[in-house]
Amino acid sequence: xxxxxxxEGPVTLSEEAFLTINCTYTATxxxxxxxxxxxxGEGLQLLLKATKADDKxxxxxxxxxxxxxTTSFHLEKGSVxxxxxxxxxxALSGAGSYQLTFGKGTKLSVIP
Amino acid sequence: xxxxxxxxxHEVTEMGQEVTLRCKPISGHNSLFWYRQTMxxxxxxxxxxxxxxxxxxxxMPEDRFSAKMPNASFSTLKIQPSxxxxxxxxxxASISPGVxxxxxxxxxxLTVL
Numbered sequence: 001x002x003x004x005x006x007x008e009g010p011v012t013l014s015e016e017a018f019l020t021i022n023c024t025y026t027a028t029x030x031x032x033x034x035x036x037x038x039x040x041g042e043g044l045q046l047l048l049k050a051t052k053a054d055d056k057x058x059x060x061x062x063x064x065x066x067x068x069x070t071t072s073f074h075l076e077k078g079s080v081x082x083x084x085x086x087x088x089x090x091a092l093s094g095a096g097s098y099q100l101t102f103g104k105g106t107k108l109s110v111i112p
Numbered sequence: 113x114x115x116x117x118x119x120x121x122h123e124v125t126e127m128g129q130e131v132t133l134r135c136k137p138i139s140g141h142n143s144l145f146w147y148r149q150t151m152x153x154x155x156x157x158x159x160x161x162x163x164x165x166x167x168x169x170x171x172m173p174e175d176r177f178s179a180k181m182p183n184a185s186f187s188t189l190k191i192q193p194s195x196x197x198x199x200x201x202x203x204x205a206s207i208s209p210g211v212x213x214x215x216x217x218x219x220x221x222l223t224v225l
Contacts, residue, residue, distance in 0.1 A: 043203055043216030098143050098207050104154040
């Protein structure tokens with residue numbers, strides 16, 4: 001079956017630091033890959049997505065590249081802000097499927 | 113658009129009581145998902161509807177849990193009888209045809225004493 005493994009948190013960074021959250025997946029065929037973000041007390045929101053190999057998703061300064069050879073979709077941001085403090089979830093959907101398989105989430109705290 | 117609406121936002125009940133959680137998906141979305149989120153198990157898919165029909169309920173933990181979608185604008189998740197281990201945040205999400213982004217509601221925080 002499909003599975004997603006992401007680095008465990010919590011991750012604490014100073015403002016303007018570089019962020020990487022690792023995500024690897026197992027899936028048959030060609031899944032679509034997603035990063036969702038959950039701010040305190042809220043539901044999940046789509047942050048970015050990539051639907052085929054070598055695609056780069058980007059949004060709000062965050063980026064992730066779909067690497068089929070390493071089955072990875074690592075999330076990066078060059079300079080984090082306090083407002084980026086949240087829980088980040090990596091997820092995939094199988095080809096032609098709307099169902100998402102989520103990683104366990106990584107809590108990020110950014111301190112001034 | 114109001115987004116996905118869930119009610120109640122918080123529910124505190126005693127073990128053995130029936131609990132009903134409600135969800136209104138975004139208008140025009142034809143698929144609806146119920147998730148449960150806990151610290152121990154993370155985010156789990158409970159059941160998935162497409163055009164009001166349950167497609168995959170393999171994530172429903174046991175017979176105490178049931179879900180219905182009587183029409184395109186309303187779904188319920190019922191737990192009867194509730195147990196303390198059901199305490200979690202329950203999310204509803206909906207999706208538009210042909211689009212792969214799921215839109216999540218704000219969640220219902222359930223506490224079973």
